Amino acid sequence: DSEATSFTAYSSLSTDSHNYTMQEFALRYFRKSLLLLDQTGGSAKKAAVNLVQYSKVRSQAPIQESLIDLRNDDMSKQAVAGFQVLMQFMGDQSKPRSKDELVLLYELLKLCREEDLRDEMYCQVIKQVTGHPHPEHCALGWSILSLFTGFFAPSTTLMPYVTKFLQDSSPNQELAQNSQENLQRTVKYGGRQQLPPPGEMQAFLKKQAVRLFLIHLPGAVDYRTNIYTFTVAGEVLEELCGQMGITDPQEVQEFALFLIKGEGELVRPLSSHEYLNNVVTDKDMSLHSRRLGWETPLHFDHPTYIETHYSQVLRDYLHGKLMASAQADAQLAQLAALQHLSKASKSPPSEQELLAYIPKPLQWQVNMANIKNLVDQELRQLQGHSSQTAQISFIKATSQLPLFGYTVYMVLRVSKIVLPGPILLGLNHQHLVLMDSSSQKLCCSITLKDLQRVQLLSPLEENGPPGLELNYGSADKPQTIWMELPQAQELQYTIIFLLNSSMTSTQWPGLN
Incomplete structure (x- = not known):
């Protein structure tokens, strides 16, 4: 009776204060019979602390029932088995001869993938990393929690308690900080969901999960970045745009990452929430970036911004995709002169260079002698223009063509x-x-x-x-x-x- 009274009083206090501690969650949602475990007459509050804190395992069956009342015997049995797998992975119990760390890791991830078991698995790991006496074992538990938070979000009921737990732990725990960031990413992008291949998980266990990626931009510009287990396309795109001086979120959304396989048998833009390790799975796959939207006003305040925009527009222009007219000699000459100046060339263009400055579909339709005379006039008028100024002028001039921005x-x-x-x-x-x-x-x-x-x-x-x-x-x-x-x-x-x-x-x- 006294224990029941104490439990009721503490539960009521928690309801009013909403501290969202794991002790509060245990009092609300753990099996009530567990309140008696490790309790020698202390208060319900002390019992709650014990419920979510590591305790030495003395038997081959660490728990007899699930921590949370799952109301399903089969689920409870799976939870009991999962707790033992967790102990084996963390080194608190010996591993079976038939199972190594990788096998145990996949078993835990598959259990957490089950929605009915997800909160249970979160609680089990949190319990075992709280007050664990062996740092190396505890670090393995945290590595599991960092994976759980990156793959599957807990229920809305457990979410505030997990968030509070990670916030309180992160100042002194790098893996806790990683878990907090992964959880925020999962809430924003939906979680990775798809389990990774063994090679990636082996690298994770060896703390070698970082991959160097090259993002190919127009103009043979390559951007190098590190990809982690839970990096999404939107993060890389935001980082990439930041390197070009783009800070407006609306303008960032006008760019896209494209996944290209082989010589173009697959070309598709990646949604911002796609996890890159899920999609870039073969050696013959590459990532490219280009601008898809042109509604945000252009600003020419960064050299990489200017170069990549110029290269993308130039490619479309020379392939005949901006619909220049064969009859518009003055316009073709102006754009040819600006292309020549963008190369910072000191000498006049050769006949071969001049032809290359004309869109391919028009090369045999224009009067090249007339174009040459007009280009010479343009170059005299534009004398002194820098390469960068010429590139900006080229973009502004082509922006008047019918399909610019498409x-x-x-x-x-x-x-x-x-x-x-x-x-x-x-x-x-x-x-x-x-x-x-x-x-x-x-x-x-x-x-x-x-x-x-x-x-x-x-x-x-x-x-x-x-x-x-x-x-x-x-x-x-x-x-x-x-x-x-x-x-x-x-x-x-x-x-x-x-x-x-x-x-x-x-x-x-x-x-x-």
């Missing part, structure tokens, strides 16, 4: 549209447009928010390009258009990426 694809064939040659497809956060590259005429415009479905189609002909079918419009007036292009799958992924980035839901239903 991601552009060359489409070989489109339903409903009959044209003598290929047409250009432009994609940004709001629209998908189709334009005749010869006449610069707008053939079709689809608002992205009107898209209902985007479906990849098999090639219609052997060795032909794949297709993409778009269903859009209202329920009353549904419309369908299909197109053929070599980058159909990349286009599909990019459309989904842009839709997801502008919607509150984490998954747009139109990916097929």
Whole structure:
């Protein structure tokens, strides 16, 4: 009776104060019979401390029942077995001959993946790292907790107690700080969920889990960064943008990391919440970054910012994706002169250089003699311009071209549209447009928010390009258009990426 009275009084006090200590959680949610363990007449508060503190294990069955009342005998048995695995991993019990650290680690992760057992496994590890007398054993327990927090968040009931526990522990414990950061990341990005391959976990156990990644930017610029077990694409993108002087979160969202496999058999943008160790799994995979959105005003206050933007725009221009006109000699000459100045060249351009400054689709349509005379005039007028100034001027000049600010694809064939040659497809956060590259005429415009479905189609002909079918419009007036292009799958992924980035839901239903 006195113990019951003490328990009720302390429980009521905890309800009012909301300290969110693990002792408070134990009094609320642990099996009440456990209040008698290790208790020799002390208060319920002292009993609660014992419930969430390491105690020496004297038997092969450290606990007889789950710490939390799971109300399921099978779950309770799994919890008991999990506690023993935890003891074996931490070195508090001898390991079975058939199991090494890696096997035990996966067993613990698989138990924590079970939603009904997740809070139980969190509580078991927290109990065993609290007051553990052997630092090396305790560190192994913390390593497990750092993995739990990075993969699976506890329930909303346990969350404030775990958060408080990590906050109180982190000032003097590096692994506690790591666990706190991992938990914050899991809350923000959803947790890694997918268990890692054995090689990665072996590296984790050996404290060698850091991977050096190269991010390839336009203009042959490479950015080196370290990737950890729970690094997500959004963090790397934010870090990368910071190195270019980009601090506005809205502008950061206009960039994307692209995963490229091999020679381009897979090209897709990565969502900000994707864990990089989950997606970059093969040696022939690489990460590239480029700008997808151009709504934020450009600012030319950082050399890497200028160089990468110039290189991306230049590549699109020279491939004919910005729709310069063969009849606009003055414009072509100005852009050619700026390209030459960007190389900081002191001598006039050669005929071969001059031809290379013209977009490839126009090289045989323009009067090169006239272009040369106009370029010479431009170079005299621009004398004294630095390479960087020329690059900025080039970006500003090309920003007046029809498809500037769009991601552009060359489409070989489109339903409903009959044209003598290929047409250009432009994609940004709001629209998908189709334009005749010869006449610069707008053939079709689809608002992205009107898209209902985007479906990849098999090639219609052997060795032909794949297709993409778009269903859009209202329920009353549904419309369908299909197109053929070599980058159909990349286009599909990019459309989904842009839709997801502008919607509150984490998954747009139109990916097929």
